[in-house]
Amino acid sequence: MTRSRSISRSQPTAVVASSIVTSRMAVETSGAGFVDLTGEVGKFIRDAGAKEGAVTLFIRHTSASLTIQENADPSVLADLTTALDRLAPESAGWTHDAEGPDDMPAHVKTMLTGTSLHVPVLNGELALGILAGNLSDRASQPTAPARDRAAVHRQRRIK
Numbered sequence: 001m002t003r004s005r006s007i008s009r010s011q012p013t014a015v016v017a018s019s020i021v022t023s024r025m026a027v028e029t030s031g032a033g034f035v036d037l038t039g040e041v042g043k044f045i046r047d048a049g050a051k052e053g054a055v056t057l058f059i060r061h062t063s064a065s066l067t068i069q070e071n072a073d074p075s076v077l078a079d080l081t082t083a084l085d086r087l088a089p090e091s092a093g094w095t096h097d098a099e100g101p102d103d104m105p106a107h108v109k110t111m112l113t114g115t116s117l118h119v120p121v122l123n124g125e126l127a128l129g130i131l132a133g134n135l136s137d138r139a140s141q142p143t144a145p146a147r148d149r150a151a152v153h154r155q156r157r158i159k
Contacts, residue, residue: 063106065113071133
């Protein structure tokens with residue numbers, strides 16, 4: 001285990017959930033690959049009037065996923081695609097191929113990366129790292145639009 005050099009944190013802030021705002025978004029893609037949802041999620045947070053709280057993203061599609069990754073250097077996404085393709089190659093002799101040879105690998109990639117995210121909202125903004133983004137990864141050729149559900153849990157401070 002790596003030892004920490006130092007750990008610091010801000011003072012705790014108590015909040016009470018005062019409302020939950022939801023919205024549904026459809027993401028049309030032309031094929032496998034990453035789609036940056038950060039701007040659209042940020043717009044949803046502004047439209048909801050959320051200042052403090054959390055946003056929950058959930059994707060119902062079984063061959064698409066959500067992840068937070070570096071989004072400044074395109075080679076990161078290329079390398080992530082390569083890694084996922086190596087972990088679940090189309091040529092692995094899958095039994096399930098009802099929607100094509102990329103169908104079962106897409107299910108495996110979704111299982112590895114996940115279908116939901118829970119991101120803090122601070123001062124009306126996603127609390128992401130400077131280079132990070134909310135990304136949807138379509139792991140197969142589309143047969144239907146991937147539909148994401150976003151919910152913001154708006155909170156108010158306890159005085």
